Amino acid sequence: MTVKYQMVASVLEHDILQGKFQADEKLPTEEELMRKFQVSRNTIRRALNILADQGYVYQVQGSGLFLREFSRPGCITIRKMQGLTKELAGHDMSSQIIDLSLIKANDELAKKMRCAPGDSLYFIKRLRFVNGEPLVLEEAYYNKKAVPYLNAEIAQTSIYRYITDDLKLKVGFADKLIYCDKLSKEDGDHLKLIEGDPALIIENTVFLNTGVVFNVSLEKYHYSSAKLLALTF
Amino acid sequence: MTVKYQMVASVLEHDILQGKFQADEKLPTEEELMRKFQVSRNTIRRALNILADQGYVYQVQGSGLFLREFSRPGCITIRKMQGLTKELAGHDMSSQIIDLSLIKANDELAKKMRCAPGDSLYFIKRLRFVNGEPLVLEEAYYNKKAVPYLNAEIAQTSIYRYITDDLKLKVGFADKLIYCDKLSKEDGDHLKLIEGDPALIIENTVFLNTGVVFNVSLEKYHYSSAKLLALTF
DNA sequence: AAGTGGTCTAGACCACCGT
DNA sequence: CGGTGGTCTAGACCACTTC
Numbered sequence: 129m130t131v132k133y134q135m136v137a138s139v140l141e142h143d144i145l146q147g148k149f150q151a152d153e154k155l156p157t158e159e160e161l162m163r164k165f166q167v168s169r170n171t172i173r174r175a176l177n178i179l180a181d182q183g184y185v186y187q188v189q190g191s192g193l194f195l196r197e198f199s200r201p202g203c204i205t206i207r208k209m210q211g212l213t214k215e216l217a218g219h220d221m222s223s224q225i226i227d228l229s230l231i232k233a234n235d236e237l238a239k240k241m242r243c244a245p246g247d248s249l250y251f252i253k254r255l256r257f258v259n260g261e262p263l264v265l266e267e268a269y270y271n272k273k274a275v276p277y278l279n280a281e282i283a284q285t286s287i288y289r290y291i292t293d294d295l296k297l298k299v300g301f302a303d304k305l306i307y308c309d310k311l312s313k314e315d316g317d318h319l320k321l322i323e324g325d326p327a328l329i330i331e332n333t334v335f336l337n338t339g340v341v342f343n344v345s346l347e348k349y350h351y352s353s354a355k356l357l358a359l360t361f
Numbered sequence: 362m363t364v365k366y367q368m369v370a371s372v373l374e375h376d377i378l379q380g381k382f383q384a385d386e387k388l389p390t391e392e393e394l395m396r397k398f399q400v401s402r403n404t405i406r407r408a409l410n411i412l413a414d415q416g417y418v419y420q421v422q423g424s425g426l427f428l429r430e431f432s433r434p435g436c437i438t439i440r441k442m443q444g445l446t447k448e449l450a451g452h453d454m455s456s457q458i459i460d461l462s463l464i465k466a467n468d469e470l471a472k473k474m475r476c477a478p479g480d481s482l483y484f485i486k487r488l489r490f491v492n493g494e495p496l497v498l499e500e501a502y503y504n505k506k507a508v509p510y511l512n513a514e515i516a517q518t519s520i521y522r523y524i525t526d527d528l529k530l531k532v533g534f535a536d537k538l539i540y541c542d543k544l545s546k547e548d549g550d551h552l553k554l555i556e557g558d559p560a561l562i563i564e565n566t567v568f569l570n571t572g573v574v575f576n577v578s579l580e581k582y583h584y585s586s587a588k589l590l591a592l593t594f
Numbered sequence: 595a596a597g598t599g600g601t602c603t604a605g606a607c608c609a610c611c612g613t
Numbered sequence: 614c615g616g617t618g619g620t621c622t623a624g625a626c627c628a629c630t631t632c
Binding site (some may be wrong): 303305327339 | 413416419421424427433441533534535536537539540541543558559561568570584585587588589590594
């Protein structure tokens with residue numbers, strides 16, 4: 129985070145989230161941003177690309193920089209490489225740990241985690257609530273080689289923050305397999321739904337910047353309370 | 362497409378799709394690519410960023426450029442700003458037009474399309490099949506100001522290709538609202554499912570590079586045959 | 595130590611939008 | 614026309630991996 133373009137991007141993101149710019153009003157030009165931050169044009173453009181990728185702004189040649197409608201009431205905006213905790217900042221969020229244990233990878237898990245059978249993995253099953261209502265049931269595995277320690281306290285707040293800020297790991301990229309299916313009786317109980325109700329399901333495989341898998345998870349979202357908003361470029 | 366970085370990216374994409382590189386084997390270095398394409402390092406890096414965004418490759422500092430597993434059997438890979446037709450190239454695809462008409466926007470539609478009530482819109486309802494099985498039921502609106510002409514022949518093949526290649530429009534960005542819900546009796550009939558079965562639903566709002574909405578659509582995917590793979594950075 | 599990608603700069607020229 | 618973003622270059626230095 130010490131690099132210039134990330135610094136510029138996070139300052140601008142902060143300003144945007146603070147509502148310092150009006151919707152659809154023109155934002156500062158690249159020229160003005162260069163002067164303000166005392167960096168080269170390329171650095172400004174890199175920062176703006178990040179904000180564009182995250183769905184905050186767009187640029188129009190010959191015209192300027194504009195704010196995008198980057199949120200919708202009642203929807204969870206999913207941005208690149210960012211945990212749910214940050215997305216839902218401002219809401220009343222909590223997590224109930226259903227299981228947390230250290231296990232050995234069997235053949236199937238080893239294949240998913242791209243690790244050797246027998247490797248140690250943390251297994252965490254938790255139910256995440258927003259405003260007291262169950263939003264998502266999550267089963268996650270973390271490779272102990274990448275994440276040497278985890279406990280309930282961390283799992284109850286933000287695992288993502290712990291991994292990036294405390295462990296200083298850099299998340300590289302992720303596969304997200306998105307589909308829907310009918311809930312089992314047991315999963316339905318957790319989400320306060322009944323067997324056969326639909327569920328939005330996301331299977332994540334998350335890689336560090338080195339290309340190593342450190343996390344695999346299965347998320348089952350409550351079908352009527354979860355609407356995910358992806359802002360793509 | 363005449364610009365250098367897009368040219369480099371599409372040549373490399375073509376090579377990757379042709380299988381010219383082995384999985385997880387190292388690809389050429391930036392140095393080698395600069396020599397091969399006779400362009401500057403920044404241009405190579407821009408091309409590689411595109412391929413990385415599309416999920417094809419990743420780079421590791423100090424190490425090199427690597428191929429990612431960019432597809433999974435039985436899954437539809439969704440990439441930035443690309444129609445289904447290109448994604449499913451190689452499969453047996455067809456579309457059945459259920460409705461195609463020119464209508465006037467009512468207040469609700471005008472709000473969604475960010476246009477004035479009474480503006481002319483093309484409405485298209487079609488069912489898209491893969492290998493003879495229904496995959497997705499789609500209801501789409503196109504602003505006639507942006508897309509002055511549409512017919513069944515175009516709608517039966519690829520609207521996306523028509524818009525970018527023939528009309529020379531540039532797609533800028535899109536909002537995708539993803540959720541699931543129970544199917545109605547009528548929608549279930551189209552997808553060969555029954556009332557109450559789950560459906561993966563995506564509501565798209567697609568903008569031109571000028572920030573103008575040109576398309577809004579509602580896609581209802583068959584829950585057991587559609588698994589969407591998003592490769593995110 | 596050598597090789598590789600990551601960051602940053604300064605400057606040039608082009609394409610498009612608005613007046 | 615002036616203002617704005619879009620493309621491209623050449624070069625420098627840093628950070629990390631690999632041997």
